[in-house]
Amino acid sequence: MAATSSTKVSWRLQEFEAHSSAVSCLSLGKSSGRLLATGGEDCRVNIWSVNKANCIMSLTGHKNPVECVQFNTSEEQVVAGSQSGSIRVWDLEAAKILRTLMGHRANITSLSFHPFGNFLASGSMDTNIKLWDVRRKGYVFRYKDHSQAVRSLAFSPDGKWLASASDDCTVKLWDLTQGKTITEFSSHSAAVNVVQFHPNEYLLASGSSDRSIKLWDLEKFSLIGSLDRDTSAVRCLLFSPDGSCLYSGSSDSLRVLGWEPDRCFDSVLVGWGKVSDLAVCNQQLIGVSHQLSSVSSYVVDLKKVKQSGGAVIQGIVQDNQPIPAPTEPRASALRRNYDRPSTSCSSHRVKQRSDADRRSPEGERRSPSDDDAEEKLSSAEIHNAEDYKEIFQPKNAISRTPPRISEPFPAPLEDEGVAAIGRQLKDVMSPFPDKQKAPPLATSTPIQRVEPTVKCPIPSAVVPMSSVPTPSSPVNLAKPKPQPRVIPSTRTEPLGLNVADFLPSAANRAGELSDDEVLTQIRKGHDTMCVMLSSRHKNLQTVRSVWAREDIKNALDMAVSMNDLSIVVDILNIINMQPSLWKLDLVLSVxxxxxxxxxxxxxxxMQTGATSLKLIMKHFWTLISQSLKASPAVGVDISREERTLKCRECSKHLKNLSNIVKTKACQVGRHGSTFKELQLLMTPLDETL
Incomplete structure (x- = not known):
C-alpha cells in the first residue's frame, strides 16, 4: 500500500535514554547522517543508529566524564576526550581501542579528524591546540596563541589549514605545513562556538554567542558577510553539500542563509532546544540535542525549505508547501576552489616536533607499560550484534555507512503535539490510571566487560537468573557520593507540581469525579502562582523605571533591596550581553x-553568575590588581583614593568567590566543568592576593 504523503516540514524522529547519567556531548556521522555517538558523565561513549533506540556499541576506558566526541570522515573510527584531558581513539570495525593520547592539562573541548588520513586535532580548556598522529604516541605539534578555551576545530577540505574558535572571541587560521598562524579574525564580541569551511570555495563561517554569523574570504582574509538576526547563540553551522547555502542551528530553530549579499532564505521552527550537531542526508537535515540523560533527534525536510532566492528575508514557508527550484542558472564561484591532493595522509607533510619532544609529551611522562595497561582496560561492548554486523562489517560493500540503501526518514502523519495532549488528558481524567510503563531501552552500563562482547537481546518475558546480581558478582554496589541537587534551566515539567495532585485520591477512586471536582483539582495552587507572577512583574516594572530615570547601578541596587534573586538574575542576563555597560561601581554592587x-x-x-564572574575577571582584574599594587599618590587625589578603596573591596569579594569556585570545581559533570574554567581564569588572583 502506498504511503500517504505528509505536509510536515520538521518533526521529532525519536527520543531515548542514552546514558545512566547526564549526556555531555553528541556527534553525528557526517558521511551517512545515520550514526550517532554520545558521551556521558558515566565515562562511556555509546554508538547509536539515528532512527533506533537500541545502543549498538558501548565504549569504555575513560575514568572521567566524556566532554567531546567525534567520528572520522569514513565513520570507521571515533575519538573521545575527557574531563581529565585524556583522548581515546576506537576502531569501530574491529571493536577495540586504537590509541590513548595524553598531553592536555584540562578538559577536552573540541576534536576534529583530518579529512583524509590519520591526523587528529584537539582543543582544550588549557588554551592549547595539539595535532596528533593516531599511529604514534605523543603529539606532532602544538599551537598556543589562544588565551581561553578552544571550542571548535575544523580542517580545510584540502587538509592544509586548521581553523580554531575560542572563548577569547577570536577565530584563528593555522598553516599545518609551517606550524604557525596565518591570520586571526576578531570581529565577534562574545565566545565563538563553531567554525565551518565551505566544501569547495576559500570561505570560512563562524558562529558566536553574540548571536551573529561571520563569513570570511580566505584569499583576501577579509570579512565578506555578517548575519546578526539570530535570537539566541549560534550553536551549529553546516554548509549544504553543494555549498549553495548555510544552515544555522540555534535554540529551537533552523535558518537557511545566503551571502553576497547577506540574506535569509528561510527560517523553520523545529523545537529541538539546544541543538548540538547537524548532518544532511537524502535531502533531509538531521539535528540532535540532549537534555539530562536523554537524547532527541529531529528531521527537517529540505525539499520543503527555501534554499535560494533574493536578498529579502522570505520567512517561514507558508502552508508547508514545497518550493519549486529556481530557474535561473547558478552564478559561478567568486573565489578559487580547494585543490584536493590525491595522496593519502601518510604522505601529507605537516610541521612536526623533534623525536626528543615526542618521547616526552608535555604534562605527561608515562612509560609504554602504563599506556598498554590503560588500553587493556578499554573495551568495546557490543549490545546489538545484528546492527553491528550490518553497519561495521560489510567487507564487500561499496558503501560502508549505514544503511546500505539509505532511505529518507518518513514524516509522521499524526500531529504529535495533539496526540501527546490527548494522552495526558486521558491519564488525568481516568479514575483508574494505568501505571505507565517506560519503553525498553538499551542499558549503557552492562555488568560484564569483554573485548569485544556480543550481547544478544533477551526477550522481556524470560529473565535468566545469571543476569540478577549476586553477592559474588563483580558488580560495584558502593553508593556514589550524592551530588547537590541542581534544578536544570530547561525542564519537561513544571517545578513543584506533582501529577498525583491532579488525580483522584485512593479513597475516591471507586467512583467517577464530577466536572467541578476535576476543575477544582486542576486549579489547585493557581491563585498562589498568579500572585507570585504578579508580584514579580510589578518588581520588574519598578526596576525598569529606575533604570530609565537614573542608571543601571541604581536599578541593580533596587533589585537587590527587593530581596528577590530572580530579579537580580534578570538584570544580569541583560547586562551580560552588553559588556560595555559594566563599570567598577556596578562590579562592586554585583x-x-x-x-x-x-x-x-x-x-x-549558576550559569548567570558564572558568566558575570567571567566578564568581571576579563575586564576588571587588571585594573583591580594594578590599583592595589600602585605606590601611594603624592598629595591629595580623592578620585584615586576612592578607586583604590573600591578595588580593595572587590578583591576581598573575589577572594571569597575563589574559595567557592575551588570547592565547586571538584564536582563532576557539566557544572564541575564550568567551575574548573572559572578556576583557571581566577588563577592570577591567587598569585596576587
Whole structure:
C-alpha cells in the first residue's frame, strides 16, 4: 500500500535514554547522517543508529566524564576526550581501542579528524591546540596563541589549514605545513562556538554567542558577510553539500542563509532546544540535542525549505508547501576552489616536533607499560550484534555507512503535539490510571566487560537468573557520593507540581469525579502562582523605571533591596550581553550577590553568575590588581583614593568567590566543568592576593 504523503516540514524522529547519567556531548556521522555517538558523565561513549533506540556499541576506558566526541570522515573510527584531558581513539570495525593520547592539562573541548588520513586535532580548556598522529604516541605539534578555551576545530577540505574558535572571541587560521598562524579574525564580541569551511570555495563561517554569523574570504582574509538576526547563540553551522547555502542551528530553530549579499532564505521552527550537531542526508537535515540523560533527534525536510532566492528575508514557508527550484542558472564561484591532493595522509607533510619532544609529551611522562595497561582496560561492548554486523562489517560493500540503501526518514502523519495532549488528558481524567510503563531501552552500563562482547537481546518475558546480581558478582554496589541537587534551566515539567495532585485520591477512586471536582483539582495552587507572577512583574516594572530615570547601578541596587534573586538574575542576563555597560561601581554592587548565585540550586542562576564572574575577571582584574599594587599618590587625589578603596573591596569579594569556585570545581559533570574554567581564569588572583 502506498504511503500517504505528509505536509510536515520538521518533526521529532525519536527520543531515548542514552546514558545512566547526564549526556555531555553528541556527534553525528557526517558521511551517512545515520550514526550517532554520545558521551556521558558515566565515562562511556555509546554508538547509536539515528532512527533506533537500541545502543549498538558501548565504549569504555575513560575514568572521567566524556566532554567531546567525534567520528572520522569514513565513520570507521571515533575519538573521545575527557574531563581529565585524556583522548581515546576506537576502531569501530574491529571493536577495540586504537590509541590513548595524553598531553592536555584540562578538559577536552573540541576534536576534529583530518579529512583524509590519520591526523587528529584537539582543543582544550588549557588554551592549547595539539595535532596528533593516531599511529604514534605523543603529539606532532602544538599551537598556543589562544588565551581561553578552544571550542571548535575544523580542517580545510584540502587538509592544509586548521581553523580554531575560542572563548577569547577570536577565530584563528593555522598553516599545518609551517606550524604557525596565518591570520586571526576578531570581529565577534562574545565566545565563538563553531567554525565551518565551505566544501569547495576559500570561505570560512563562524558562529558566536553574540548571536551573529561571520563569513570570511580566505584569499583576501577579509570579512565578506555578517548575519546578526539570530535570537539566541549560534550553536551549529553546516554548509549544504553543494555549498549553495548555510544552515544555522540555534535554540529551537533552523535558518537557511545566503551571502553576497547577506540574506535569509528561510527560517523553520523545529523545537529541538539546544541543538548540538547537524548532518544532511537524502535531502533531509538531521539535528540532535540532549537534555539530562536523554537524547532527541529531529528531521527537517529540505525539499520543503527555501534554499535560494533574493536578498529579502522570505520567512517561514507558508502552508508547508514545497518550493519549486529556481530557474535561473547558478552564478559561478567568486573565489578559487580547494585543490584536493590525491595522496593519502601518510604522505601529507605537516610541521612536526623533534623525536626528543615526542618521547616526552608535555604534562605527561608515562612509560609504554602504563599506556598498554590503560588500553587493556578499554573495551568495546557490543549490545546489538545484528546492527553491528550490518553497519561495521560489510567487507564487500561499496558503501560502508549505514544503511546500505539509505532511505529518507518518513514524516509522521499524526500531529504529535495533539496526540501527546490527548494522552495526558486521558491519564488525568481516568479514575483508574494505568501505571505507565517506560519503553525498553538499551542499558549503557552492562555488568560484564569483554573485548569485544556480543550481547544478544533477551526477550522481556524470560529473565535468566545469571543476569540478577549476586553477592559474588563483580558488580560495584558502593553508593556514589550524592551530588547537590541542581534544578536544570530547561525542564519537561513544571517545578513543584506533582501529577498525583491532579488525580483522584485512593479513597475516591471507586467512583467517577464530577466536572467541578476535576476543575477544582486542576486549579489547585493557581491563585498562589498568579500572585507570585504578579508580584514579580510589578518588581520588574519598578526596576525598569529606575533604570530609565537614573542608571543601571541604581536599578541593580533596587533589585537587590527587593530581596528577590530572580530579579537580580534578570538584570544580569541583560547586562551580560552588553559588556560595555559594566563599570567598577556596578562590579562592586554585583560581587556581594555572586556567592548566592554560584551556590544556588537553580542551574540558570549558576550559569548567570558564572558568566558575570567571567566578564568581571576579563575586564576588571587588571585594573583591580594594578590599583592595589600602585605606590601611594603624592598629595591629595580623592578620585584615586576612592578607586583604590573600591578595588580593595572587590578583591576581598573575589577572594571569597575563589574559595567557592575551588570547592565547586571538584564536582563532576557539566557544572564541575564550568567551575574548573572559572578556576583557571581566577588563577592570577591567587598569585596576587
Amino acid at each position: 560581587l556581594p550577590q555572586m556567592d548566592k548565585l554560584l551556590q544556588s540550586k537553580y542551574e540558570s542562576y
